[in-house]
Structure formats: structure tokens, C-alpha cells
Amino acid sequence: MENSQNGPEYYSQYLDDGYRLAGTAFILGLISLGSMFIFPVFMTCICGPLSIILAILSKGENRKMISRAKLGVVFSVISLVLTALIIAGSVLLALRMMSDPVYRNELDQLVQRYYGYPLEELLPPGVFE
């Protein structure tokens, strides 16, 4: 396959594309961090990784990211770490609620109030044993 030549116009376009992609990575990182307070976990899981990957691609042939892309990565990493902590905290809380009778009773009352069923009926058999 023959190689085509790339002129100065191509280089200028190439820089524009890099800046645009870095801008997208920054905005996605910001959405990822902002959604921690509005719509946690789900939006962060979509926007965070996408922001990091776009930031990597925005480098083009350069070795370093531009500052906007770096900020996007920082925001995404912070939001992903916070999401991981939220998930881990939720799992730990659920486990504690299942093992501690006081917490379990509170949860049982909460579930009954919202769903009208006792907790044992909602969970698979053997969870509390």
C-alpha cells in the first residue's frame, strides 16, 4: 500500500483534533465528578473510563498530555475511586446489617415501610443463617 504525504495543513488539523479530544476528556471527567452528587455510580462508570481513554488518545504522537486532558484524568480517577468506596461501603453495610440483629431489625422495618414485605421474603433463603 502506498504511503500518502501529510502537509502542514494536516498538522494543524491534527493539533486541533488533539485539543478537541482533550476538551471532551476534560468535560467527561467533570461530568463524572459532578455526577457523584446527582447520579452516582452509573454516570461515573460510563464517563470516567471514557474520559481516561480519550485523554490517552488525545496525546496523539506526543508523549505528554495537554493540561486539559490531565485534569480530565484527575477528575475521572477521583470519581472512580469515590465510586469504588461507595460500592465497597454499601456492600460492607449490607453485610453488617445481615449479621447484626439491631441493624437487621432497622432494615426490616425500613423494607416493610417501603415495600410492605418483611426482609426475609425479599432475599433468597439462607441469607440470614
Added chain:
Amino acid sequence: MNAAGGKTSAELKAFARGTILGTLPVCIGANFIYSAVRFLLDNIVAGVLTDTTVLSFIMNTALSFLSAVFMGIFQAGLCLIYLKLVFGQPASVRDLFHCFRESPDRVVKLQAVISGLQLIGILPVQIYMSFFGQSGAVSPAGLLSMDRAALAGMAVRFGTLSLIGTVIQYAVSLFLGLSCYILLDFPELDTREILLRSVSLMKGAKRRLLYISLSFIPLYILGFFSFGIANLWVMAYEQAVVAAFYKDRIEAAGRTED
């Protein structure tokens, strides 16, 4: 440059990033169509025959093989897009369907050989799971009723067979990984010549390609957390790197001939 005279993995990645930077919509569009077709086909194949008879197993294996060959035509289209991009030529999403129009028989022959070899790798684990499935032990209830020693034995056998299958599949992809690009770049070659050329091009470069493909695992894991959406970009990046690797190898081969 590395010891073998080719570009290093980092240099290839930088070149690939530069290549796809302005053409990401084309790459993502093509990857999306490819992934959607593959998802549909895989689900159709998995859902057609679900019972665990020997005839059903054979039919399922044959269907998987045929779907792999069919997807190979799309795969060749993807290779064409990235090949054009690394050689600085304009590419479009239409190129994904190029091999349906131009000499599909060559692509089918090549993909039949590659898919056949890869099938050999996964066949033992599929046979094991299929026969194990007949005893009902692969169902959650069956697994729960098994004692710990039997469960451990099953896990070891399954793990060993999966590992052997993965090694065979990786070996096939390392030796014949460039055959799709050769098929598109040299239309005059037949299937045997393409396979031989791929093996000869990969001489002394297999470790580099293995390193490249392994280095994308963290990005794929990251993409997995985004429900696979970000993997469309990771796929584009990886395919551009492999196309750049092919360009590098073919240029190195040209230098050697000179």
C-alpha cells in the same frame, strides 16, 4: 528502535494515536457496526440450540465456526480501514463491507483456516463442559450439591483446558495475526502464501506483538466498567497499533530484501 530493528511498542502506539486522531468517527462507527453484528450473531448462535445432546453440540460447534468465518469478512473490512489510515489514505465506514464486494472467497478461505485452528484450541473445553453439562452439574443447583473435592477437581480440569485453549488461540493469533493485512495488501497471493508470509513476517517479532496485545488488557478492564462503551475506543486504538505494527514489519522486510 528496538534490538530487532523495528519500532518499539511505545513508538508504534504514538504513531497509531496520531493516525486515528482525526479519523475517530470512522473508526468508532466501524467498530460499533462490527460489535453490534458480532453481538447479534453470538446471541443467535448461543440461543439456537440449548439442549445438551451430541447432535446439538456438533450443530452448535458448526454454527460457531460459520459465524466466526462470517465475522472474519467484517474483520478484514476493519483491517482495511486501519491499513488505509496507517498508510495515510482516506478511509470510510463503507470499507467495513469492502470484502463482501471484492474477492470474498479469498477472505472466507483464509478465515476458515484461522477459525478452524482457533476452534481446535477451544474444542476440548467445550466438549468437557458439554459432557459435564449432561450430568446436570453445571447448573447452579448441581454445583451446590457437589462435594468440595469434586468441585475442586472440576475447576482444575476446566482451568487447565481453558489455559491450553487460550495458549493455542494466542499462538494462532501471533503466527497468523498479520494474515488479514497481507491478504488486503497483496491481492495476488493465495491462502497458503498469505499464511506462510504471515509466519515469516512474525519471525522475531512475536514477543513484541504479544506485549502489545497484553498491554491493552488494563484499558479493556477500564472499558469494561463503562459497560463496554469505552471499549469501542480501545478497540480502535489497539487495531491501529496492530496495523502500525504490520506497516513496520513490512517496511523492515523491504529493508532486508534491499
